Amino acid sequence: MNRPERTSVKRVAVVGGGITGLAAAHRLREIGIQTGREISFSLLEAEQRLGGVISSRQEDGFLLEAGPDSFITDRPGVLRLAERLGIQDRMIPTRPEHARSFVVRKGKLHPTPAGFYLIAPSRLLPFLTTPILSLKGKFRAGLDLLIPRRKSTEDESIGNFVIRRLGQEALDRLAQPMIAAIYGGDPMHLSLLATFPRFRRMEEEHGSVIRALWAAARRQSGADRSASTASGPRYGLFMSFDTGLQLLVETLRHRIPPETIRTGTAVEQISPDPGGGWRLRLRGSPGPGERFDALILALPGPSTARLAQSxxxxxxxxxxxxxxxxxxxxxxxxxxxxxxHKMDGFGFVIPAQEGFRIRGCTFCHRKYPARAPEGSALLRAFHDRLYSDLSDEELVEKTREELARLLGIRGEPILARVARYPGGLPHYPVGHRLIVTNIRDRVERHPGLALAGNAYGGVGIPDCIQSGESAADAVAGYLAQL
Ligand SMILES: Cc1cc2nc3c(=O)[nH]c(=O)nc-3n(C[C@H](O)[C@H](O)[C@H](O)COP(=O)(O)OP(=O)(O)OC[C@H]3O[C@@H](n4cnc5c(N)ncnc54)[C@H](O)[C@@H]3O)c2cc1C
Known part of the structure; x- marks a missing residue:
């Protein structure tokens, strides 16, 4: 047991200054104000800037989002936080007039069948007439209506689920590129229950994904139904901020006392303090390290794993x-x-089997207003590799070549920026939920320790905020009992 010393003001270290750590620090501040019990905390961030993978900036009239560009609103994390921060009126929806997307088939862009939802169709006619799938592929997908539900409740890969219910072609030509656009990675290795548990529920409750989607479409109101005619993901659910996602980061930064924010501070080692609490050794600081009563590790999984080893x-x-x-x-x-190309949509995805380097592309100037000056188009291609063997210039050129083939681009880019994320995104493996349960059980053995971030219960920004805030609540609860 690692009990902290009894001093009046407790010290908490929040390690990691991405959106998770910022949300955790902000919540600690809120709890301090609400309860009148001061919690002293330090937000320790290795880099010189806050925000982690979130980074938006203005350049020559363009609004560039290097990492994430949207958040989903069917999870409350961002909405609730934006309300408390008073920036809800700065939220902007995607532009409904362009709410469609494309899928590449044999080197050409085809509209995603209207009403197609990630792995299966909710509308019959657009699916039957799309050239993206062969007749045989469509027939096989339709067998989902007849194939008996699976009895086992065990996890499986989302790829396996799609093959089992809708067939290999539906996976290769539609589901794989759409899932990869959200999670990156190979659907054959991604956990169904940790990524899209609702598809398993659909199978359980309706015996068929297609039948479940039809039932959901019937339940929708007339107004909503028009939204479901858009093709691709449920775009009406996505939002950003007028000046980009960085607004969230900056607003949080200004709500946290400046003296608590310590950028350029990398935590190198964590050990239990003999007197109780934790000792953190910081890069470049000699001595036994700083002592804290409680600890929130708001880091990507591999960084947390490294620190936990000690x-x-x-x-x-x-x-x-x-x-x-x-x-x-x-x-x-x-x-x-x-x-x-007219680019009348939010962008396109490319199945891996098409043999391109890029996995997809967003037409940023179509997705949200004020992303590019009049007369300009801002495209953002994404790769699921780092291409460390290529310089930025080489990667720009290879990306340009592929976009030129797909969109009929003649001129040279007027602006080009590359952002590489070695850590990227977690690929929740089959059995992920059990891994997380085991992790939570082990964390229980360390009072005053909380883990947060995208490794555990969701990769999206709303999930990260939620996990950061829950970690802060848990740590505050722990300190209150001392
Ligand atoms: C390219 C890309 C596009 C994405 N698009 C979307 C999207 O459109 N919508 C969406 O909802 N989600 C999206 N995501 C996912 C989402 O953005 C992330 O899951 C989320 O922002 C992660 O936030 P975080 O704070 O947990 O981690 P990070 O942003 O990775 O922040 C962790 C921080 O910890 C710091 N750190 C690491 N080690 C240490 C240490 N030892 N000591 C101190 N500090 C340390 C790092 O420097 C970093 O600043 C995207 C992710 C990527 C990579």
């Missing part, structure tokens, strides 16, 4: 079982007149 190797090993895959974005701006 005080609980079993915990570190369990966290290390959650793999992460790299991600790279290449933003390219062109004159609209240099692009042959």
């Amino acid at each position: 005080f609980d190797p079993g915990l570190g090993n369990r966290i290390a079982e959650i793999p992460y895959g790299p991600s790279t974005t290449v933003s390219l701006a062109f004159r609209k007149t240099d692009i042959g």
